[in-house]
Amino acid sequence: MKEHRIGIIMNGVTGRMGTNQHLLRSIAEIIRQGGVKIGAGETIIPDPVLVGRDIDKLEKLKSISGIQKITTDLDSVLNDKSYSVYFDAQVTGRRADAVRRAVDLGKHIYCEKPVATDTATALELYELCKSKGVKHGVVQDKLWLPGILKLKRLIQQGFFGKILSVRGEFGYWVFEGDSIAAQRPSWNYRKEDDGGIIVDMLCHWRYVLDNVFGKVQSVSCLGATHIPERVNENGKRYSATADDAAYATFQLENGIIAQFNSSWTVRVRRDDLLTLQVDGTKGSAVAGLRECYIQHYGNTPKPVWNPDIAQPINFLEGWAKVPEQETYDNAFKAQWELFLKHVVKGDPFPWDMLEGAKGVQLAEKGIESWQKRAWVDIPEL
Numbered sequence: 001m002k003e004h005r006i007g008i009i010m011n012g013v014t015g016r017m018g019t020n021q022h023l024l025r026s027i028a029e030i031i032r033q034g035g036v037k038i039g040a041g042e043t044i045i046p047d048p049v050l051v052g053r054d055i056d057k058l059e060k061l062k063s064i065s066g067i068q069k070i071t072t073d074l075d076s077v078l079n080d081k082s083y084s085v086y087f088d089a090q091v092t093g094r095r096a097d098a099v100r101r102a103v104d105l106g107k108h109i110y111c112e113k114p115v116a117t118d119t120a121t122a123l124e125l126y127e128l129c130k131s132k133g134v135k136h137g138v139v140q141d142k143l144w145l146p147g148i149l150k151l152k153r154l155i156q157q158g159f160f161g162k163i164l165s166v167r168g169e170f171g172y173w174v175f176e177g178d179s180i181a182a183q184r185p186s187w188n189y190r191k192e193d194d195g196g197i198i199v200d201m202l203c204h205w206r207y208v209l210d211n212v213f214g215k216v217q218s219v220s221c222l223g224a225t226h227i228p229e230r231v232n233e234n235g236k237r238y239s240a241t242a243d244d245a246a247y248a249t250f251q252l253e254n255g256i257i258a259q260f261n262s263s264w265t266v267r268v269r270r271d272d273l274l275t276l277q278v279d280g281t282k283g284s285a286v287a288g289l290r291e292c293y294i295q296h297y298g299n300t301p302k303p304v305w306n307p308d309i310a311q312p313i314n315f316l317e318g319w320a321k322v323p324e325q326e327t328y329d330n331a332f333k334a335q336w337e338l339f340l341k342h343v344v345k346g347d348p349f350p351w352d353m354l355e356g357a358k359g360v361q362l363a364e365k366g367i368e369s370w371q372k373r374a375w376v377d378i379p380e381l
């Protein structure tokens with residue numbers, strides 16, 4: 001049995017994403033399952049150290065995750081050769097500096113999106129990784145959601161005929177914090193702390209569109225701050241200076257039109273927190289995070305507009321649920337396993353810092369479109 005132990009510095013792991021998705025559901029789970037199998041009798045075993053500012057939070061994480069190594073001293077582990085990977089899930093604005101330091105010390109990089117707060121910095125990080133010859137990757141978790149994987153299969157099978165349009169509806173009500181506590185961190189609602197839903201969500205829509213439907217060529221985006229004041233983690237009222245909703249349209253290289261509403265100020269009456277409706281000449285599908293429903297040309301109802309009578313068609317009944325034809329792992333864990341194989345075996349890993357920079361670029365262009373009240377083209381990076 002050959003074991004590849006791989007030292008991973010996990011920074012920002014006391015945060016929401018760091019704790020739940022990356023530590024508990026990915027790295028701790030990979031360790032629990034006995035590592036990542038890469039061949040007969042060969043496995044990769046992650047050897048993480050948890051980094052944060054608050055030792056009490058780290059102690060708590062240690063007890064719930066079973067991971068023994070914790071530190072508040074990032075430099076000490078960056079300078080330790082037994083760690084070859086630096087992972088970052090800190091607040092966005094802190095990422096670039098930490099990644100630069102880690103690359104300079106020869107670490108491979110894996111990090112959350114957005115990789116940086118502007119495209120120039122994101123590209124600089126990509127060039128730095130390339131010039132130092134380290135491996136690099138960016139979290140693009142939505143690509144491994146069962147709902148999206150089912151859509152990809154349908155596309156592979158030619159189910160849609162020619163795809164005409166994609167409609168994404170993302171969002172839910174994020175409580176303001178005055179009566180019921182907010183379920184997202186308050187920095188998300190402050191521009192000065194790199195918050196805002198355009199920056200947050202357009203990076204996701206970039207890789208979903210580019211990888212599943214076609215390359216994004218232009219964007220029209222209108223942002224809004226619907227709720228101007230919220231209450232933070234300490235019960236203090238603050239001005240919500242960042243956009244909390246974005247109404248965007250994208251044109252793709254193959255003529256597909258994609259519209260995405262992203263909002264923290266809507267209430268959900270749809271299948272899931274994210275739904276993607278794909279309409280094609282031969283059929284349509286609506287995917288949520290896990291499930292996907294399809295309607296073929298052959299069972300497309302033929303409605304006739306008549307508001308004077310009760311609707312005779314039950315539209316929801318005309319859709320069939322795609323069965324579980326494959327097994328699906330946690331999306332973050334699935335990508336972590338691929339990244340670890342990329343580091344150890346050199347397996348392909350196309351979701352790199354350049355792809356991360358493209359996400360930042362789309363967010364930046366979305367904001368530019370909003371400011372100019374105009375369509376903005378997306379130049380190739």
Ligand SMILES: NC(=O)c1ccc[n+]([C@@H]2O[C@H](COP(=O)([O-])OP(=O)(O)OC[C@H]3O[C@@H](n4cnc5c(N)ncnc54)[C@H](O)[C@@H]3O)[C@@H](O)[C@H]2O)c1
Pocket residue numbers: 011012013014015016017018052053089090091092094112113114139141185187200
């Ligand atoms: N892939 C996804 O679906 C997804 C979803 C949500 C957030 N994110 C990204 O993950 C990152 C973290 O988001 P989150 O929601 O977990 O935020 P969070 O506020 O819960 O966590 C932020 C982390 O950064 C650390 N941090 C904050 N200020 C710091 C400072 N001054 N010095 C050192 N550390 C500091 C915190 O201690 C914490 O560990 C963001 O970049 C966000 O865009 C990704």
